[in-house]
Amino acid sequence: MMASSYNAKDEDGHHSGSVSHGGAGTAKSKKPDNTAFKQQRLPAWQPILTAGTVLPAFFVIGLIFIPIGIGLYVTSNNIKEFEIDYTGVNVDSPCYTCANNFSWNSTTSCSCTVNFTLEQPFENNVYMYYGLSNFYQNHRRYVKSRDDRQLNGDATALKDPSNDCEPYRKIGVETIAPCGAIANSLFNDSLELYYVEPSGALNAVPLAKKGIAWWTDRNVKFRNPAGVDLPTAFKGTAKPVNWRKPVYELDPSDPDNNGFINEDFIVWMRTAALPTFRKLYRIIHKNQSSTSTLPSGRYVLNITYNYPVLSFDGRKRMILSTISWMGGKNPFLGIAYITVGSICFFLGVVLLIIHHKYDTRSNSADIPN
Amino acid sequence: MQAVLASDYSFAQFQYLRRLLLVHGRWSYFRMCNFLGYFFYKNFAFTLVHFWYGFFCGFSAQAVYDQWFITLFNIIYTSLPVLAMGLFDQDVNDQNSLRYPSLYKPGQQNLLFNKRQFFLCTLQGVTTSFLLFFIPYGAFSAVVKEDGSNFSDQQTFAVTIATTLVIVVSVQIGLDTHYWTAVNHLFVWGSLIVYFAILFSMQSYGLFGLFPNNFPFIGAAYNCLSEKGVWLVILLTTTVCVVPGLVVSFLKVDLFSTLTDKVRYLQQSRKRHGPQEQSLRRVRRTSSRRSGYAFSHQQGYGELITSGKNMRRSTVSSACSLEKTTNGSNWIGNVLKRKNEVSCSSQEFIAAPEGNSSATKTPRQQRTD
Secondary structure (H helix, E strand, O other), X not given: OOOOOOHHHHHHHHHHHHXXXXXXXXXXXXXXXXXXXXXXXXXXXXXXXXXXXXXXXXXXXXXXXXXHHHHHHHHHXXXXXXXXXXXXOOOOOOOHHHHHOOOOOOXXXXXXXXXXXXXXXXXXXXXXXXXXXXXXXXXXXXXXXXXXXXXXXXXXHHHOOOHHHOOOOEEOOEEEOOOOHHHHOOOOOEEEEEEEOOOOOEEEOOOEOOOOOOXXXXXXXXXXXXXXXXXXXXXXXXXXXXXXXXXXXXXXXXXXXXXXXXXXXXXXXXXXXXXXXXXXXXXXXXXXXXXXXXXXXXXXXXXXXXXXXXXXXXXXXXXXXXXXXXXXXOHHHHHXXXXXXXXXXXXXXXXXXXXXXXXXXXXXXXXXX | OHHHHHOOOXXXXXXXXXXXXXXXXHHHHHHHHHHHHHHHHHHHHHHOHHHHHHOOOOOOOOOOOOHHHHHHHHHHHOHHHHHHHHHHOOOOOHHHHHHXXXXXXXXXXXXXXXXXXXXXXXHHHHHHHHHHHHHHHHHHOOOEOOOOOEOOEHHHHHHHHHHHHHHHHHHHHHHHOOOEOHHHHHHHHHHHHXXXXXXXXXXXXXHHHHOOOOOOOOOHHHHHHOOHHHHXXXXXXXXXXXXXXXXXXXXXXXXXXXXXXXXXXXXXXXXHHOOHHHHHHHHHHHHHOOOOOOOOOOOOOHHHHHHOHHHOOOHHHHHHHHHOOOOOOHHHHXXXXXXXXXXXXXXXXXXXXXXXXXXXXXXXXHHHO
């Protein structure tokens, strides 16, 4: 039974209108509004994947990525880096005795010396890093074991830190400042670098210890608790279990680098994402004169070996590196860009060939009805 | 009335069934399948990054992202674009849906969302999560900032991967949307802008000052996203994640185009070449739908047809006058009226005003049926 028109709906409206004619003045129709939104006729852009859009896109991607990749790779190759492992695993390594004779209770610290040679001179600023391997700073229990309020200088949190710091929260009745496992495992090796002059004399290389942490960390996130001086401010708190000195003696020579705002401490508290990481230790600023910052030649690294890693099969190393606009030496990004660019270009060519050979784009004539 | 109250859809005339099925039913199936496929893909890409991270964090279930990002990802950052796609997406407009009823077949044959499609969505999600994790992993294993300070920390890693994820899923929904209305544009670009706004506001000093333990990511967004290296990583990851899907979609449309693709292409070329073709087609078709029925109990309509009066506007009144004769001829009148409607509407005439008598008769007839 085929009825013709849409009048039936109007009629419904009229019916209801006639029923309520005594009420409201105008009868409201049940028909939805004939607007573009409600009738789904909104103006729209309807893109279609055609060969004319997709293939040029692939070629463009290839042509953009390959030069970027080459630039990145060349920049990375120009960065100079030197790395030396000083854990002391082998019997013949300089730090073997220090590594194996480590004891938590020893009052004297062990020292060892590592000699190395730089083949090429390092120009501009040189950055000295310490690297650790097999050290899981990204373990969940470890990452949450800190109290940011206490580190921000909050007085109540200093005496009563959060429970996340357990079991490094209190010793007896005294709270630990700074609490938590991250602070407790602070890296405390000392490294000193000497250049061996041709005459044989040792020339200490000046190592700057400020400016190694993020500005926001140093100035906003970490604050010392208020007090006349630092020992007073930290009165009533205990040092972390595995530290040799309390927190207000981290750098007695510089009150601006002491307590919670000590930059080595801040750098350590910024937990690394992966089990093999490096953290900035010192900066060697470039010379005012025209000589290179680190001329090529022999160097001596003096290590105060305080940090035990052999128990968990970790490794320690010292890295010297120059940097560029894209950071340190990392050929991965350059190679990845070149690879992706070439693959896209190659895909573009392949798709072009396939499209030409097997194009089955039909015209409207053979659309079945 | 009880049947109406108990049913999902109810409508007054059988002819409405055609539009309900071929237009709205088909669109609904298409939208649901697109929506579902995209939703699974997005959530697999988001969640499985933690699976890959588990291998590098000692399987301790450390989250890659900021806790706030995990909370807001599905609520704010990605909910609106997919909602807009589920509401407004159309592959073929309504006239073409009615004109080519075979487009309804994918719904009947369960082609758009079955085990195979689900497996492909899942595979795409897993691959995206793999690339989302391992490309930043490769880039971050030894990266430092321009000023040499640390960069491969947990928070920078989190911000990089989170930003990449939001950009990748937004680009993917951009490629999946077939019908870009203004609302779609607003939701997609708006979600990206809102992501960056919330990111920078949550990792700013103000919120950290109020709740230090709840907003520990202070400074991370600023320090991370101001590095050129990070943006290069994001660009690379986005391209690598999106290109395979693009290749597959393009090959499907080019080599194995379905009826839907052909009609879409036709629709687009018609829009470009103007509407003249359409009206020609319509007139041709209506002229083939002449009534060829023979009636032995009365004179019949031979005269009417051969005179061509039923092709012209003026025959409306004659159709009306025919109504008054017999009940049984009512439907022929309706057929003629429909023909008038079609031929008239192609030239955008107002639909022939059916006599009120016919309108009042038809509903009554339906009720008795």
